Amino acid sequence: MSDKSKGSVAPDVPATEPSFWEADKGLASWLFTLDHKRLGVMYLVSTMIFLFVGGAAALLLRTELLTPEGDIFSATVYNKLFTVHGAVMVFLVIIPSVPGALGNFLLPLMLGAKDVAFPRLNLLSFWVYTLGAMFFLYTLFAGGLDTGWTFYTPYSSTTGTSVVSATLGAFILGFSSILTGLNFIVTVHKMRAPGLTWNRLPLFVWGIYATAVIQILATPVLAITLLLITIERTLNIGIFDPAMGGDPVLFQHFFWFYSHPAVYIMILPGFAIESELIAVHSRKHIFGYKAIALSSVAIAIISFLVWGHHMFVSGQSELAGVIFSFLTFAVAVPTAIKVFSWVATLYKGSIEFNTPMLYGLMFIFTFSIGGLTGLFLGSLATDVHLHDTYFVVAHFHYVMMGGTIIAFIGGIHHWWSKMFGVNYSEKAAKIGALLVFIGFNMTFFNQFILGQQGMPRRYYTYLPQFQQQHVLSTIGAYILGAGLLWTAIYLIHSLRRGEKATSNPWHGVSLEWHTQSPPIQHNFHGTPVVTSDPYDFPEIDRTGETDRH
Amino acid sequence: MSAIATAEHPEHLAHHFDTLEQQAAAAKLGMWLFLATEILMFSGLFLGYFIIRMFYPEMVLEAHEYLSKTAGGVNTVVLITSSFTMALAVRAAQVGDQKNLIRNLIFTIGFAGVFMVVKYFEYSAKFEHGMLPGKFYHAWDHGYYIEGLPHIFFGLYFCMTGLHGIHVLVGIGVLTWILLRAKKGEFGPSYYTPVENVGLYWHLVDLVWIFLFPLLYLVR
Numbered sequence: 138m139s140d141k142s143k144g145s146v147a148p149d150v151p152a153t154e155p156s157f158w159e160a161d162k163g164l165a166s167w168l169f170t171l172d173h174k175r176l177g178v179m180y181l182v183s184t185m186i187f188l189f190v191g192g193a194a195a196l197l198l199r200t201e202l203l204t205p206e207g208d209i210f211s212a213t214v215y216n217k218l219f220t221v222h223g224a225v226m227v228f229l230v231i232i233p234s235v236p237g238a239l240g241n242f243l244l245p246l247m248l249g250a251k252d253v254a255f256p257r258l259n260l261l262s263f264w265v266y267t268l269g270a271m272f273f274l275y276t277l278f279a280g281g282l283d284t285g286w287t288f289y290t291p292y293s294s295t296t297g298t299s300v301v302s303a304t305l306g307a308f309i310l311g312f313s314s315i316l317t318g319l320n321f322i323v324t325v326h327k328m329r330a331p332g333l334t335w336n337r338l339p340l341f342v343w344g345i346y347a348t349a350v351i352q353i354l355a356t357p358v359l360a361i362t363l364l365l366i367t368i369e370r371t372l373n374i375g376i377f378d379p380a381m382g383g384d385p386v387l388f389q390h391f392f393w394f395y396s397h398p399a400v401y402i403m404i405l406p407g408f409a410i411e412s413e414l415i416a417v418h419s420r421k422h423i424f425g426y427k428a429i430a431l432s433s434v435a436i437a438i439i440s441f442l443v444w445g446h447h448m449f450v451s452g453q454s455e456l457a458g459v460i461f462s463f464l465t466f467a468v469a470v471p472t473a474i475k476v477f478s479w480v481a482t483l484y485k486g487s488i489e490f491n492t493p494m495l496y497g498l499m500f501i502f503t504f505s506i507g508g509l510t511g512l513f514l515g516s517l518a519t520d521v522h523l524h525d526t527y528f529v530v531a532h533f534h535y536v537m538m539g540g541t542i543i544a545f546i547g548g549i550h551h552w553w554s555k556m557f558g559v560n561y562s563e564k565a566a567k568i569g570a571l572l573v574f575i576g577f578n579m580t581f582f583n584q585f586i587l588g589q590q591g592m593p594r595r596y597y598t599y600l601p602q603f604q605q606q607h608v609l610s611t612i613g614a615y616i617l618g619a620g621l622l623w624t625a626i627y628l629i630h631s632l633r634r635g636e637k638a639t640s641n642p643w644h645g646v647s648l649e650w651h652t653q654s655p656p657i658q659h660n661f662h663g664t665p666v667v668t669s670d671p672y673d674f675p676e677i678d679r680t681g682e683t684d685r686h
Numbered sequence: 687m688s689a690i691a692t693a694e695h696p697e698h699l700a701h702h703f704d705t706l707e708q709q710a711a712a713a714k715l716g717m718w719l720f721l722a723t724e725i726l727m728f729s730g731l732f733l734g735y736f737i738i739r740m741f742y743p744e745m746v747l748e749a750h751e752y753l754s755k756t757a758g759g760v761n762t763v764v765l766i767t768s769s770f771t772m773a774l775a776v777r778a779a780q781v782g783d784q785k786n787l788i789r790n791l792i793f794t795i796g797f798a799g800v801f802m803v804v805k806y807f808e809y810s811a812k813f814e815h816g817m818l819p820g821k822f823y824h825a826w827d828h829g830y831y832i833e834g835l836p837h838i839f840f841g842l843y844f845c846m847t848g849l850h851g852i853h854v855l856v857g858i859g860v861l862t863w864i865l866l867r868a869k870k871g872e873f874g875p876s877y878y879t880p881v882e883n884v885g886l887y888w889h890l891v892d893l894v895w896i897f898l899f900p901l902l903y904l905v906r
Binding site: 250251252253254255256258315319320322323326327328353354356357358360361362364365368369372373374375376381382383384387391659664 | 700701702704708711712715716719720722723724726727728729730731733734737738741742819820821822835837838841842845849
């Protein structure tokens with residue numbers, strides 16, 4: 138165990154125990170497992186399947202947009218496709234992806250615990266997710282849904298498509314999210330190994346913790362909103378539907394009270410991964426540990442006070458608009474603190490340009506564009522011009538895809554050997570990263586310009602003058618799709634043919650690297666004791682004579 | 687497994703916890719977080735109620751006269767008493783008073799049942815008078831004329847009391863589960879977290895009703 142660093146001590150027992158993959162056999166040992174690592178793997182597989190579904194819908198949308206006229210689909214089918222794309226990506230992919238897959242797998246390992254606090258609740262959470270996904274699939278086959286993922290009233294209470302099954306699906310998925318969040322908060326509070334103080338937690342844990350706080354506090358509001366819209370549709374009680382005496386703007390308040398914090402449910406896990414990628418692969422102590430850790434919590438808190446910036450043109454009062462605009466700018470501060478800290482970490486580090494790091498650097502680039510363009514939309518005057526245009530589409534794809542999904546893919550590469558015990562082909566991975574980077578920027582960058590020129594979102598036809606840019610965007614989407622497919626292929630290939638991985642290929646210090654790859658069923662042979670912080674890499678020079686500090 | 691737990695392997699300690707204290711603290715923190723989510727979920731309904739009341743104050747005032755203050759009042763007393771017996775049950779579990787634990791759990795379940803019976807009669811009366819939510823509202827067929835949009839008030843009434851009623855039914859379920867475990871003698875001074883957590887849940891159900899009652903039945 139030469140990879141063991143100074144500081145953290147795990148009892149020295151030869152790795153003769155079978156890994157969690159081999160500990161139990163048979164389908165039932167997976168379907169009813171209480172092992173957080175197996176649940177993490179199952180989340181990974183499920184979210185990847187739905188990423189494929191949502192991605193396929195996106196490629197169909199982009200294909201339709203190759204020409205200004207409607208050629209392949211009718212308006213209704215187009216509406217259904219973008220709804221499928223949005224709803225699947227938000228509720229079935231991005232929200233559960235990092236916490237469900239990497240969070241479940243890594244959190245107890247990083248804390249030196251045998252499992253999460255409530256393993257049975259964890260299994261329940263996965264099955265609730267599956268049930269919610271089934272409602273979504275049912276919606277798909279029962280005629281689809283054309284409201285967009287936002288379910289705005291009064292359209293959602295009058296359209297002929299399958300709203301109730303979709304809202305019930307999202308309602309159920311919300312419970313999965315709540316249960317996971319609850320489980321993680323208790324795990325971080327109560328399951329830390331001896332010596333693992335709050336200031337020694339890996340920043341991944343801090344990010345997942347802040348995410349869990351939002352999951353707990355925001356998702357119940359979504360639950361009641363979706364329940365009310367289901368009741369509105371079936372009984373017409375008249376709370377949201379103006380025809381029955383209700384208030385559609387009230388629905389928007391309800392919806393964004395959840396859904397704005399929810400975008401932080403989606404991006405905070407990306408931040409969580411990014412801190413690990415940047416620090417480990419530049420072999421330098423993370424810059425501003427406390428600032429990064431606490432800014433996650435600050436974002437979690439402020440995120441609850443900015444929902445009104447989705448409603449600048451919905452007729453809310455001007456004063457409310459000004460306050461929400463100010464608070465939106467306030468949330469940019471902790472976010473910027475993170476980005477600056479990552480860049481400062483890179484400064485004079487010995488950066489290794491391996492695949493996880495490439496995704497880490499890609500994240501800084503794409504997320505910065507996504508974050509900064511958010512401020513354009515948070516300004517009252519510019520938002521009136523840019524509202525509901527491709528500018529908004531480009532902005533949130535730069536944050537959700539360029540932020541969370543890029544970080545997620547980077548994280549998968551970073552921890553691939555830990556999860557599966559094999560190495561992927563570094564060369565193939567670099568080609569994949571290049572394709573993803575080119576494809577992504579080609580798809581979305583010119584959508585900022587398109588939106589600024591007045592191309593509205595959610596239209597299946599457009600003016601001929603926009604065609605060139607739409608064609609460029611579509612070609613970019615194909616390249617991005619090819620890059621992601623290629624990534625899936627070489628990763629799956631590595632499971633069969635990949636060389637066996639060592640337990641700590643990156644010389645990481647946090648606890649997950651102090652057990653074999655893949656880990657044994659109970660994670661560690663004994664309870665690990667932590668005596669230093671997770672970024673105290675052995676090559677860091679503490680004397681101050683060189684630049685490596 | 688023997689009923690008497692040894693120091694190394696306490697009977698109710700799950701494999702991933704080190705001590706019973708750690709396990710109990712985790713369970714209790716989890717329960718409090720769950721209660722927070724419950725409050726936030728109900729808060730959406732309360733907000734909806736206040737908005738509707740702000741929009742249509744006269745209608746809410748007039749419609750609420752058709753709710754039975756007596757039935758609501760009786761139910762309030764019943765639920766508060768059940769919270770008291772629940773607290774006694776938790777105390778009995780803590781001191782290992784098996785007889786009082788079982789007795790008070792049965793009382794609590796009984797009061798919860800009384801609440802649901804009263805609710806049943808209230809709902810039946812509303813159904814008979816056509817005071818149903820939303821598009822099913824047809825009280826005018828039965829000779830009741832309420833100005834404005836009373837279907838919204840009754841929609842909210844059924845949503846709020848309905849969601850609360852579901853919580854009471856779930857409460858009866860988990861209380862019965864605790865009662866069965868108590869009868870097997872599972873709880874005592876060293877292990878009573880499940881009783882305590884179910885108690886916390888039951889107090890929340892009670893608390894929600896304490897807000898629902900004045901808001902729906904005692905509008906001024």
